[in-house]
Amino acid sequence: MRIELEKRAGLSPMFSILSPLLALVLTLIFGAIMFWLMGKSPVGALHSFFIEPLLDVWSLHELAIKAAPLILIGAGLSICYRSNNWNIGAEGQFTIGAITGSIIPVMYPDWHSPLILPLMLTFGLLGGAAYAAIPALLKTRFNTNEILTSLMLVYIAQLYLDWLMRGPWRDPQGYNFPQTKAFQIEAVLPELLGSGRAHWGIVFALVAAVALWFMMRFLLKGFEVAVLGQSERAGRFAGFSARRMVWFSMLLSGGLAGLAGISEVSGSIGHLQPAISPGYGFTAIIVAFLGRLNPLGVIASGFVLALTYLGGEAAQLSIGISEKISRVFQGLLLFFVLSCDTLIHYRIRLMLSAAGTREAKG
Amino acid sequence: MTLSDAALAVPLLSVRGLTKLFGSFAACRDIDLEIAPGEIHALLGENGAGKSTLVKMLFGVLQPSDGQILWKGSPVRINSPGEARHLGIGMVFQHFSLFEALTVAENIALSLDPKVSLARISDEAASLSKAYGLPLDPKAHVADLSVGERQRIEIVRALLQNPNLIILDEPTSVLTPQEADRLFETLLQLRQEGKSVLYISHRLEEVRRICDRATVLRHGKVTGTCDPRHETPASLARMMVGSDVAQVHRDERSSVGNLALEVNDLSVPARTPFAVSLKNVSMQVRAGEILAIAGIAGNGQGELFDALSGEYPVATGDAILIRGKSVGRLGINDRRLLGAGFVPEERHGHAAVSAMPLSDNLLIARSQSDRRAFLGGGPLSIIRHRAVGSATRRICGAMDVRKSGEDPLAGSLSGGNLQKFIVGRELDRQPSVLVVNQPTWGVDAGAASRIRQALIDLAKTGSAIVVISQDLDEIFEVATTIAVISEGRLSQMYSAGALSLERIGLLMGGIHEKKSIPETAHAH
Numbered sequence: 001m002r003i004e005l006e007k008r009a010g011l012s013p014m015f016s017i018l019s020p021l022l023a024l025v026l027t028l029i030f031g032a033i034m035f036w037l038m039g040k041s042p043v044g045a046l047h048s049f050f051i052e053p054l055l056d057v058w059s060l061h062e063l064a065i066k067a068a069p070l071i072l073i074g075a076g077l078s079i080c081y082r083s084n085n086w087n088i089g090a091e092g093q094f095t096i097g098a099i100t101g102s103i104i105p106v107m108y109p110d111w112h113s114p115l116i117l118p119l120m121l122t123f124g125l126l127g128g129a130a131y132a133a134i135p136a137l138l139k140t141r142f143n144t145n146e147i148l149t150s151l152m153l154v155y156i157a158q159l160y161l162d163w164l165m166r167g168p169w170r171d172p173q174g175y176n177f178p179q180t181k182a183f184q185i186e187a188v189l190p191e192l193l194g195s196g197r198a199h200w201g202i203v204f205a206l207v208a209a210v211a212l213w214f215m216m217r218f219l220l221k222g223f224e225v226a227v228l229g230q231s232e233r234a235g236r237f238a239g240f241s242a243r244r245m246v247w248f249s250m251l252l253s254g255g256l257a258g259l260a261g262i263s264e265v266s267g268s269i270g271h272l273q274p275a276i277s278p279g280y281g282f283t284a285i286i287v288a289f290l291g292r293l294n295p296l297g298v299i300a301s302g303f304v305l306a307l308t309y310l311g312g313e314a315a316q317l318s319i320g321i322s323e324k325i326s327r328v329f330q331g332l333l334l335f336f337v338l339s340c341d342t343l344i345h346y347r348i349r350l351m352l353s354a355a356g357t358r359e360a361k362g
Numbered sequence: 363m364t365l366s367d368a369a370l371a372v373p374l375l376s377v378r379g380l381t382k383l384f385g386s387f388a389a390c391r392d393i394d395l396e397i398a399p400g401e402i403h404a405l406l407g408e409n410g411a412g413k414s415t416l417v418k419m420l421f422g423v424l425q426p427s428d429g430q431i432l433w434k435g436s437p438v439r440i441n442s443p444g445e446a447r448h449l450g451i452g453m454v455f456q457h458f459s460l461f462e463a464l465t466v467a468e469n470i471a472l473s474l475d476p477k478v479s480l481a482r483i484s485d486e487a488a489s490l491s492k493a494y495g496l497p498l499d500p501k502a503h504v505a506d507l508s509v510g511e512r513q514r515i516e517i518v519r520a521l522l523q524n525p526n527l528i529i530l531d532e533p534t535s536v537l538t539p540q541e542a543d544r545l546f547e548t549l550l551q552l553r554q555e556g557k558s559v560l561y562i563s564h565r566l567e568e569v570r571r572i573c574d575r576a577t578v579l580r581h582g583k584v585t586g587t588c589d590p591r592h593e594t595p596a597s598l599a600r601m602m603v604g605s606d607v608a609q610v611h612r613d614e615r616s617s618v619g620n621l622a623l624e625v626n627d628l629s630v631p632a633r634t635p636f637a638v639s640l641k642n643v644s645m646q647v648r649a650g651e652i653l654a655i656a657g658i659a660g661n662g663q664g665e666l667f668d669a670l671s672g673e674y675p676v677a678t679g680d681a682i683l684i685r686g687k688s689v690g691r692l693g694i695n696d697r698r699l700l701g702a703g704f705v706p707e708e709r710h711g712h713a714a715v716s717a718m719p720l721s722d723n724l725l726i727a728r729s730q731s732d733r734r735a736f737l738g739g740g741p742l743s744i745i746r747h748r749a750v751g752s753a754t755r756r757i758c759g760a761m762d763v764r765k766s767g768e769d770p771l772a773g774s775l776s777g778g779n780l781q782k783f784i785v786g787r788e789l790d791r792q793p794s795v796l797v798v799n800q801p802t803w804g805v806d807a808g809a810a811s812r813i814r815q816a817l818i819d820l821a822k823t824g825s826a827i828v829v830i831s832q833d834l835d836e837i838f839e840v841a842t843t844i845a846v847i848s849e850g851r852l853s854q855m856y857s858a859g860a861l862s863l864e865r866i867g868l869l870m871g872g873i874h875e876k877k878s879i880p881e882t883a884h885a886h
Contacts, residue, residue: 220729220743227726230718231711236673237704238726239695 005346015344020290020301023336030332040319048318049311049325059310061196065268066309068201069094069260069280071302074287075209075295076253079216082293083249084229089135089150090257091281092157093128097258098265099161100127102272105187106169106180116186120262128258129251131157136250140243146250154281165274179273189267199267201260206299208256213295225249257281278309279327286334289341305330372435374399374558375420375451375527380429382415389415390582393429397527402549402559404569404590406602407579408658408832408870413562416579417529420560421453422446452520453529457636458512460504467500470519487518494521494548509635510541517548528552529560532660534568546572564602564658566595566871578602599867618842619649622826623670623702623795624683628690630669630676638662640669643852645845647826649794652817653855654841655830658870662850663830664707667799670828671704672697684795695730703727703793705785707800707830709777713784716773720765721747721754723772724787728753731791753790761786762812778809785813789820796820799830814840834866846870 032042053059073090080087101124135149165178189199216222228235232242291297312326377395390412397403407413418424422440467484484500491498496514534542576590578601586601625645632639647653668674672694679688706712714723737743761782802810846853846869
């Protein structure tokens with residue numbers, strides 16, 4: 001006996017909308033089972049994981065802080081994936097963006113000017129885009145697989161940051177901690193409201209997501225992304241270049257990841273250190289898919305995934321389980337999103353052994 | 363072995379009344395075929411004649427709707443390629459199924475019993491390849507091998523199962539002449555050992571050279587069985603092409619205008635191992651003319667279309683002129699802006715994106731040529747969905763595109779209706795040059811005649827049209843001039859009235875006027 005996937009004739013529009021919600025519900029059910037197996041009360045655990053973080057003003061601010069990089073990166077990735085280019089290395093582009101964006105406050109800590117912040121953000125954006133240009137170049141020139149190259153570049157970026165922090169960029173007055181000096185006040189992304197820590201990063205994220213949605217919905221560029229993503233040959237017939245699309249999508253998603261990196265460092269941390277991200281660049285992949293590769297959907301899914309980070313921290317405090325549990329939830333969520341999507345497109349067929357000998361093709 | 367000997371023995375394989383229906387369409391109808399032991403049997407026919415369908419039934423890929431297959435005299439049902447191999451039928455497909463990263467021996471092992479050790483397979487493959495003059499290193503990686511060597515792997519793989527009948531699907535279409543000669547020696551050796559070969563080809567010279575008997579298919583039916591050695595290429599071509607092509611009355615159009623499309627000595631190297639290179643192609647099409655390019659599939663039609671459309675621009679600008687301008691190096695949209703329109707062969711994924719609505723599919727072909735109407739916002743290029751939508755409705759109305767809903771997905775339309783839309787979106791802008799590849803391929807009769815009529819009408823209004831087609835009925839229906847493409851070479855252009863079916867068949871079979879003059883037809 002074997003299992004076959006058979007393409008469904010028609011797509012149910014209702015189910016394609018419901019798919020992410022279905023995935024969420026399944027994730028919650030499996031999460032509850034997991035808590036129960038660990039000997040915790042499933043209801044209590046889920047409550048402290050998913051509800052408690054929404055009850056306080058300060059934690060809503062934290063939610064916005066965590067959602068900002070996820071949305072910013074996820075929106076870029078959703079365009080990239082729609083164009084059939086698979087940038088998996090947003091975490092690396094985030095890291096390089098944080099480094100290039102920090103050049104000014106680290107090298108010129110005594111410069112005071114309102115120009116600092118715009119320059120930092122621009123440098124971060126350019127740094128992330130430049131780092132994404134490496135897999136783009138390798139793909140267009142040598143036909144390498146961008147999934148592998150972009151992923152491998154993540155580790156290079158992280159180790160480079162680590163080396164900078166322990167070597168040339170270490171704060172001499174920092175008691176040997178591997179981190180830079182605190183940024184001067186002009187280099188810190190200001191808080192949005194008086195009531196908490198949330199900074200302008202979330203605004204960048206929302207603006208970018210809406211702008212990209214507008215592009216996909218109304219502009220020829222968005223049409224080009226969609227056509228080339230569906231069929232390179234049809235794209236060529238339309239006069240679009242798949243090669244240029246590799247560059248566009250990689251630079252766009254890399255640039256936004258770099259912007260997310262410097263916003264995070266400048267807005268939430270205030271200095272550069274070896275650990276600047278709890279895996280935002282990878283989680284943003286889930287955000288993009290949960291948002292159905294639609295930038296507006298990414299906004300919603302960005303907040304959902306941000307909640308899993310907060311919930312992990314909250315659950316660690318209140319019921320004493322490892323915050324790594326948030327990774328488990330993120331993994332479950334991606335698994336269910338992809339499997340729900342698959343089952344919307346295909347139906348499962350069990351082939352009994354008698355029919356199983358029949359080969360589909362020779 | 364001669365025919366009479368073969369007739370005495372029980373045929374190895376005989377097929378009686380084999381029919382395969384796809385819906386109401388009969389890809390094969392009442393096929394009778396007999397293959398004697400130790401015979402090289404040719405299966406001849408144009409593309410779409412039903413050769414592949416027949417062979418797939420023999421190899422168990424498809425199940426016949428009706429009829430009988432007898433193997434060594436007793437009726438059999440072949441439910442899968444595995445069963446076919448078990449009976450003793452081996453097949454070498456036109457396109458290989460090999461893993462490039464694996465070695466020759468590993469690729470062979472994949473199709474065999476998993477219990478057999480790799481070392482033994484290597485040994486056997488090596489000795490077989492030596493015995494049949496198919497030099498092959500079992501340890502070589504497939505990625506490093508030429509197309510001819512890859513084909514040898516497939517042949518050795520088939521031979522390892524010690525088959526009595528080997529089916530070869532267009533084996534020489536990917537080979538150099540030298541490699542083909544080598545293959546023929548192998549086939550003759552197999553015949554000496556009493557094995558039978560079913561040889562599918564449309565290269566008449568080859569068939570006459572090595573085959574003992576030939577069965578000719580046309581439109582899914584057997585039109586004749588013969589000894590190709592006693593036939594001429596012309597008589598074989600006649601059997602393939604048939605003589606029942608409808609004679610269409612065309613009003614003689616005198617209003618032929620200026621040169622609109624000119625191709626001068628265009629040569630394009632093959633992009634992939636399976637592609638055909640174009641060799642010194644020249645043609646001239648005047649306004650009001652329809653040039654039909656006949657030919658059997660895979661002789662460079664797709665490559666010619668790519669070069670004419672500019673999807674793959676060519677190295678020399680002067681090789682292609684549209685309305686007097688050198689466009690060889692220009693891309694497809696620049697050529698569209700000069701007034702050219704293009705209809706590719708493949709509807710899904712080339713001419714149209716199945717998962718997108720018709721209005722988006724209109725934009726695919728016309729985002730630049732109709733920039734003023736369809737795009738706004740200057741450099742932002744905002745799509746005017748309303749203008750695109752109304753143009754879509756206009757095209758659907760003009761071409762009678764039957765669809766469900768206002769703007770359905772392209773993939774939900776039937777082939778004929780989608781093709782009407784794809785042709786219609788070009789006609790809608792009155793192109794002065796239109797290049798169409800297989801305008802009615804896989805399209806129902808109603809849509810086909812509508813499309814042909816539209817092409818004739820467009821030419822009457824002064825457009826120059828190139829129709830690349832395998833359908834001779836279609837060619838005679840629409841063409842004012844005809845040329846034939848074969849192995850990437852284009853014949854000279856003939857006025858449609860001056861070209862006989864026989865001559866077209868000869869040209870399609872790869873016999874060029876340069877090499878052989880009409881006398882060949884009467885030489886035997």
